[in-house]
Amino acid sequence: MSYHCPVCNKVSNKSALDLARHMIGRGDKVHRDWITSKGFKYSELLALQFSSFGGEGFKALAEVLEKEAKVKD
Amino acid sequence: MSDFSVIGKRVHNIDGTEKVTGSGKYTFDVVLPNMLYGKVLRSPHPHAKILKIDTRRAKRLVGVKAVVTGKDTLGHKQGIWRRFPELCDEEILCREKVRYIGDAVAAVAAIDEDTAEEALDLIDVEYEPLPAVFDPMDAIKEGAPQIHEGVELNININRHIEWGDVDEAFEKCDYIREDKFKCSSQAHVCMETHDAVASFGHNGKLEVWTSSQSSYYIQRLYADMLDMSESDIRVHNRHTGGGFGSKFELDSAQFPAAILSQKLCQPVKIVLTREEEFTATKRRTPMYYFLKLGGKKDGTMLAKEVRVITEGGAYTAMGATALYLTGFFSSFPYKYPNYRYDGYRVYTNTAVTSAMRGFGAPQSTFVGESQIDMMADDLGIDPVEIRRKNGMTPNYEVPGQAFIQSCGLHQCLDKIEEHIKKQGKLPPNHGIGVSAYGFMSGGIFNWFNTPYAFSAAVVRINIDGKVDVYSGTCDMGQGSNTTLAMIAAEELGVRLEDVRMFSGDTGICPPDLGAWGSRQTLMGGNAVKRAAAECKQQLLEFAAAKMGANIVYDLDIKDRWVHLVDRPERGVSYFDIVKEAIRGKDGVAIMGRGHYTPHRKGMISPAYSFGVQAAEVEVDPETGRYKLVNVTTAHESGTVINPLGIEGQLEGAIMMAGGYGFCEDQPMDEGKILNPSIADYKLIRSLDMPETDILEIDTYEPEGPFGAKEAGEGLTNPTAGAIGNAVYKAVGVRIYDLPITPEKVLKALKEKEKQQKKAKK
Numbered sequence: 001m002s003y004h005c006p007v008c009n010k011v012s013n014k015s016a017l018d019l020a021r022h023m024i025g026r027g028d029k030v031h032r033d034w035i036t037s038k039g040f041k042y043s044e045l046l047a048l049q050f051s052s053f054g055g056e057g058f059k060a061l062a063e064v065l066e067k068e069a070k071v072k073d
Numbered sequence: 074m075s076d077f078s079v080i081g082k083r084v085h086n087i088d089g090t091e092k093v094t095g096s097g098k099y100t101f102d103v104v105l106p107n108m109l110y111g112k113v114l115r116s117p118h119p120h121a122k123i124l125k126i127d128t129r130r131a132k133r134l135v136g137v138k139a140v141v142t143g144k145d146t147l148g149h150k151q152g153i154w155r156r157f158p159e160l161c162d163e164e165i166l167c168r169e170k171v172r173y174i175g176d177a178v179a180a181v182a183a184i185d186e187d188t189a190e191e192a193l194d195l196i197d198v199e200y201e202p203l204p205a206v207f208d209p210m211d212a213i214k215e216g217a218p219q220i221h222e223g224v225e226l227n228i229n230i231n232r233h234i235e236w237g238d239v240d241e242a243f244e245k246c247d248y249i250r251e252d253k254f255k256c257s258s259q260a261h262v263c264m265e266t267h268d269a270v271a272s273f274g275h276n277g278k279l280e281v282w283t284s285s286q287s288s289y290y291i292q293r294l295y296a297d298m299l300d301m302s303e304s305d306i307r308v309h310n311r312h313t314g315g316g317f318g319s320k321f322e323l324d325s326a327q328f329p330a331a332i333l334s335q336k337l338c339q340p341v342k343i344v345l346t347r348e349e350e351f352t353a354t355k356r357r358t359p360m361y362y363f364l365k366l367g368g369k370k371d372g373t374m375l376a377k378e379v380r381v382i383t384e385g386g387a388y389t390a391m392g393a394t395a396l397y398l399t400g401f402f403s404s405f406p407y408k409y410p411n412y413r414y415d416g417y418r419v420y421t422n423t424a425v426t427s428a429m430r431g432f433g434a435p436q437s438t439f440v441g442e443s444q445i446d447m448m449a450d451d452l453g454i455d456p457v458e459i460r461r462k463n464g465m466t467p468n469y470e471v472p473g474q475a476f477i478q479s480c481g482l483h484q485c486l487d488k489i490e491e492h493i494k495k496q497g498k499l500p501p502n503h504g505i506g507v508s509a510y511g512f513m514s515g516g517i518f519n520w521f522n523t524p525y526a527f528s529a530a531v532v533r534i535n536i537d538g539k540v541d542v543y544s545g546t547c548d549m550g551q552g553s554n555t556t557l558a559m560i561a562a563e564e565l566g567v568r569l570e571d572v573r574m575f576s577g578d579t580g581i582c583p584p585d586l587g588a589w590g591s592r593q594t595l596m597g598g599n600a601v602k603r604a605a606a607e608c609k610q611q612l613l614e615f616a617a618a619k620m621g622a623n624i625v626y627d628l629d630i631k632d633r634w635v636h637l638v639d640r641p642e643r644g645v646s647y648f649d650i651v652k653e654a655i656r657g658k659d660g661v662a663i664m665g666r667g668h669y670t671p672h673r674k675g676m677i678s679p680a681y682s683f684g685v686q687a688a689e690v691e692v693d694p695e696t697g698r699y700k701l702v703n704v705t706t707a708h709e710s711g712t713v714i715n716p717l718g719i720e721g722q723l724e725g726a727i728m729m730a731g732g733y734g735f736c737e738d739q740p741m742d743e744g745k746i747l748n749p750s751i752a753d754y755k756l757i758r759s760l761d762m763p764e765t766d767i768l769e770i771d772t773y774e775p776e777g778p779f780g781a782k783e784a785g786e787g788l789t790n791p792t793a794g795a796i797g798n799a800v801y802k803a804v805g806v807r808i809y810d811l812p813i814t815p816e817k818v819l820k821a822l823k824e825k826e827k828q829q830k831k832a833k834k
Binding site: 021024025027028029032042043046047049050053054055058 | 159213215223225226228230231232233235239240251363365378380382413415417
């Protein structure tokens, strides 16, 4: 199963979490806009990431991506 | 006994005589007809809008030929990460805004340096100071002053590396610890400051002499900034008086010199002062490190999680790479089955941080090796043993990241253990600290977006048998020309004195990415070896015909003797064969081309060196002062090309890395560096140098030329960690922020005493 980035169509073969890493990591305007459109604030996701162990920022976005990212078998 | 004739011999650098006699010519020595001298005006503000620059008074000064500002440029921004335009963020001559004390705003060309200097005082710049932020932990907060438009939380770039299931692994750990460290900055302190002579001709072509680590990068960056074809730009690299990571981006000597020269069609020379060198060039990246480490009671490490926030300074530079590499090398040299890294590079209104020898690894090694010792101490495990239990081995894959072929870490640990045992019981307040490390032999990543091979070389054999090697590599004092000449001589079967090196001149040498990431021995060496092999093949074809040998025999050349491998006494002179071969080719010199680009070697590097260092310190508990008594290093770098070269690298590395651990720092007040001179910046000097011993470990790297890999930067990684661990062993205090100064040791000792008294009560 693979996950496709809803913005640039980058494919992740691993998980929604992996795709979340890509989207936050890329961090350009189009990716940020998509993240914002889902009710997140990009800076808050980043802050979650850098202020605690556990990758919480990624996990929060991954939950949404699990439902929304294009998935192909 | 070695099969090599040249490799493995202790030789002085081929340019050593020129250097020690003072006859070697550096950019500093370049004088061209009609040459003018340039000076640069810099921002006194850490963050400000430029409202107006009035150059009229300066232009009127007798002897001034031109004054330029950002308005005279195309307004392009430079950056090494050319694949990501948003990370090319440095104008060099600022047009609208300055972002640190030292940002360049104008430049003057005059008939001499004094006049140029005087003219700087006559340039009127009207600024509107803006709120500034200096610490990344403040800059990353919501509401902090924004340094670059549209960059949220001032996060310049973030990097993430992960494998395994870190959260699940921590649940299985018997032992978990979390620690916080702070790594300081460090100046490169090259003996030759940044300098350039730029000469635009009336033909519209630019010629530049400059002290650099990558002529090709400088050529390409000039082309971007000036909107020129790179072939119309020739960059010469003469002797370079040190680089250490500071000299492969376009800088505020090179660019303003070119803009001034373009305006005047006259050569312009700019040499940065020592103060400018400290305040307006790049520096080592300070980092806040947050570490979580978990393992079993027996010392088996199961998971590591790392968060890093780095002080980026005003621009991206090579700091983005340092951010990535510090994350990768935080896992080194151990087999963590589960690993997670999150790194954030944060813009601040301070001098730009970038590459410096070790490229993020000295920081990760200091914090990682400190924490492993703490874990070993808590679990009652010997520090060497815990490293042995978890250390990398040959043919290990760092999951999804890298493939390690040769690895002599365990031999290094054995040697260091032996060394420590030999010392026996140490006197009071002495301690030996251990630190293990690894490093890459050149980077695989191509964020510069070069379309060329990473390394290329051309070898030419002349009628007299002498060999010319053309390589785009840059010798910045590390001895790469000697190493490459030895590789060419070995491959061709001639003597070292038969080889002449031409390097770092974009006009005559094929492109090469240059001297960074410890890449030249492996990458440049492979290119040279392949070019030499192509020449050798041509010679042997002629030799086989001339000698009339049975075709079942193989031919070879050793020490200028072309011979049958199985019957070495049957042969002919190399010089005779060369003459005949050239005659037989209608007078065309024998030429060979070679190139090297790593393929299918993971994401980081084609090969890695490893080592273990033991530092002994003697601490005075009354004052906190301590002395580095001895630093012994077991280092493996594959086949050693030049043992004398490695010893030089090691001694230099201990001086530099010891300084990082012991005394070097760049304190600031509101973004202003407070010690911008050799007098105030504390370096380890010759009298402070400890005894240094090197324990050689034999390995062979299949990817390297004759089995060689890096021996330059890796050696700077372990020392701060080894010092920290040694201080702890000596007096039982742990210092979490670099440098480990006597003041910090004394303060920690007092705190320890206070805690002990409290516990007794």
